[in-house]
Amino acid sequence: MLTFRHENRQERAVVRPGITVSYAQTLDGRLATSDGNSRWISGPDSLRFAHALRAEHDAIVVGAGTACTDDPSLTVRHVPGDDPLRVVVDSTLRTPLTAAVLADGAAKGTVLAVTESAPEDRCEDALSLGATVLRLPQNPEGRVDLASLMKRLQGFGVRSVMVEGGAALITALLRDRLVDRLAVCVAPKILGCGIEAVGDLGICDLTDSLALADTTVTPYGADTVFDSRVVYPNGI
Numbered sequence: 001m002l003t004f005r006h007e008n009r010q011e012r013a014v015v016r017p018g019i020t021v022s023y024a025q026t027l028d029g030r031l032a033t034s035d036g037n038s039r040w041i042s043g044p045d046s047l048r049f050a051h052a053l054r055a056e057h058d059a060i061v062v063g064a065g066t067a068c069t070d071d072p073s074l075t076v077r078h079v080p081g082d083d084p085l086r087v088v089v090d091s092t093l094r095t096p097l098t099a100a101v102l103a104d105g106a107a108k109g110t111v112l113a114v115t116e117s118a119p120e121d122r123c124e125d126a127l128s129l130g131a132t133v134l135r136l137p138q139n140p141e142g143r144v145d146l147a148s149l150m151k152r153l154q155g156f157g158v159r160s161v162m163v164e165g166g167a168a169l170i171t172a173l174l175r176d177r178l179v180d181r182l183a184v185c186v187a188p189k190i191l192g193c194g195i196e197a198v199g200d201l202g203i204c205d206l207t208d209s210l211a212l213a214d215t216t217v218t219p220y221g222a223d224t225v226f227d228s229r230v231v232y233p234n235g236i
C-alpha cells in the first residue's frame, strides 16, 4: 500500500483516495505520436516500474481514448502482484465490448464510469459481461465528473488510485487539483509533433505553476523516472 506524503492526508483520505498519475513521455514532453502511437516510448526496465506501481494501487484508471487506442489489459504482469480494480472513464461508453478490459472474463474486475449520455443498451451489454457501470454526474464539459468518480471509488473501499493516461485525463485531473503524486518516466527520445502529455491548465503566470516536491530521480535502463508530490499554488 502506498504511503502518501501529503500534509493533510488524514483529512483528504476520508473524501477520496490518494491519486497517482503516471505516464511515459519523450524528453520533449510527448505521450504519443500525432497519430496516437505510444508503444513503446519507454523501455523494459521502466515498464517493470510501471507494473510495480500498478500492484501498489487499489485501482488503475484510464480514459476512453486510451482504452480505444491502446486497448490495454491494465493487469500486473511484469512483476509479482495482484491486479488492481480497472476503471475506464468513458462518458458515452464508447469502449468496445471486445476491449481487453472487458473480454475473456476481465469485465468482472472492471468499472465503466459513464454519464447519462451512455446509451442504456450499451450499459446493459457491459453489465451482462460482468462489468460494473457507474452512472456519474457530468462536469461542465459534459464529461464524467472526476471528483464524483473518486468519491464513489472510495465508497468501494479503494484507497489509492493510479491514473495511466491519456493526455485528456491527465490534464483534467491536474486542472481539477486531484493529483497527489506524479510519476513520470522520461525516455531519451525526441518526437517533435505528437500528443502532449499535459495540455492547457489555464496557467498564464509562472507563480501559478504546479510545483513538484520531494522528488526522487531514478534511472531505469535508458529512462529516468521523476517521482514527486504535487503542490498546488495557494493550496495543498
Ligand SMILES: NC(=O)c1ccc[n+]([C@@H]2O[C@H](COP(=O)([O-])OP(=O)(O)OC[C@H]3O[C@@H](n4cnc5c(N)ncnc54)[C@H](OP(=O)(O)O)[C@@H]3O)[C@@H](O)[C@H]2O)c1
Pocket: 022, 023, 024, 025, 030, 031, 032, 035, 036, 037, 038, 039, 041, 062, 063, 064, 065, 066, 067, 069, 070, 089, 090, 091, 092, 094, 139, 143, 144, 145, 146, 164, 165, 166, 167, 168, 169, 170, 172, 195
Ligand atoms: N505514454 C503513455 O504513458 C501513455 C499512457 C496512456 C495513453 N497514452 C496515449 O494517449 C493517447 C490517448 O489520450 P487521449 O487524450 O486521446 O485520451 P484519454 O485521456 O485516454 O481519454 C480521454 C477521454 O476520456 C473521456 N473522459 C470522460 N470524462 C473525462 C474527463 N472528466 N476528463 C477527461 N476525459 C474524460 C473522454 O471521452 P468521452 O467524451 O467519450 O467520455 C475523453 O475524450 C493515446 O495515443 C495513447 O496511446 C500514452
